[in-house]
Each structure stands twice: as C-alpha cells, then as structure tokens.
Amino acid sequence: MPQPLLYSVEREFHHPIETMWTAWTEASALEAWYHPADLECLAGSTESQLTVGGLWACAVSVPEHNFAAYFFGIYSKIVTNELLEHTMHYTESADEFAEKDMSTPSHTVTIEFENRGQNTWVKFSQFGELPEGMAERAQAGMESYFDSLSAYLSEPTVDR
Numbered sequence: 001m002p003q004p005l006l007y008s009v010e011r012e013f014h015h016p017i018e019t020m021w022t023a024w025t026e027a028s029a030l031e032a033w034y035h036p037a038d039l040e041c042l043a044g045s046t047e048s049q050l051t052v053g054g055l056w057a058c059a060v061s062v063p064e065h066n067f068a069a070y071f072f073g074i075y076s077k078i079v080t081n082e083l084l085e086h087t088m089h090y091t092e093s094a095d096e097f098a099e100k101d102m103s104t105p106s107h108t109v110t111i112e113f114e115n116r117g118q119n120t121w122v123k124f125s126q127f128g129e130l131p132e133g134m135a136e137r138a139q140a141g142m143e144s145y146f147d148s149l150s151a152y153l154s155e156p157t158v159d160r
Helices: 017-025 027-033 094-099 134-154
Strands: 005-013 055-062 067-079 083-091 107-116 119-127
Touching: 005 134, 017 027, 017 107, 017 119, 017 134, 027 055, 027 134, 067 094, 067 107, 119 134
Parallel strands: none
Antiparallel strands: 005 119, 055 067, 067 083, 083 107, 107 119
16 A cells, blocks of 8 residues: 655755766765754665665764764655655664665655756655655755755765
8 A cells, every 4th residue: 555645855856867866866976965954874884776676874963962864765756857765764773774674664765857958857755654744844855955965966076
C-alpha cells in the first residue's frame, strides 16, 4: 500500500541538470550539502551506491542538542536526470546507523528533476507517517537543505 504524502519541497536552480544530478547522487557532493544550512554532515558518513538496491546514507551533526541525525536507505528507482526514489530510515544511534537495519520503519522519498534549459527544477517529496506537527517541521528542514544545496552550487569549485 502506498504511503501518504507528508510534504514536498520544490525549487528551480540556475544550474544545468547534470550538475544537479551529480549533487544528489555522488557521496562527496551529498556530504558537502545534504544538511540544514546551519549544520554539517559528519565527515565520512555519506554513501551513495547509485544502483537500484544500492545504499545511500548520511549523518548530520546537531551539536546544539548534542546528537547526530542518521539517515540511510536503499535506492528503489533511478532514472538518470529525471527521478530518484529511495527508502529513508532514521535513527539517533551511531550503532544502529552502522548496522543499517533495513527492517526498521522507513519513509519513501522521491526526488524529481526537470531540465529547464540553463535551469533545473527539483522536487523532494517524503511519504510515510509522522506524529502531528512533525511534517511541517520536516518540510521546513528540507527547505533549509535546499538553501544548503543552493550555497553548495554557488561555490566556485562546483563544476557547472
């Protein structure tokens, strides 16, 4: 049974689709930006095995609250420059993150891409169940991730 839509965030970026695809699929790029704008990924925590059944993972340090947010899952659909779909498991336990138990509860995430000439439109959607009020917080968090992506893409070292 499909999971209900929790929220989606979409934005158009002034970067070609190949650059955007790389930002979402290469581990080193994800580690550089896949976090809220005021936080950072834990060094060495990010993986992206870009194949159906491949692992993706990252950990975001939250020093203000003295913990890390660990995310991991499996790619289930990949259409180059068009669509990524994966599961998303969450834990605050480094041991659970190291284990990456795919039988724990998870959400489904889709990331859609559209080539708009010199620009690329991206839509992130999360499906599943969350306690009341948490979807709004998650959506605001993803807006901040998109701000981080924008800052990353603006760096002169990012290939455009």
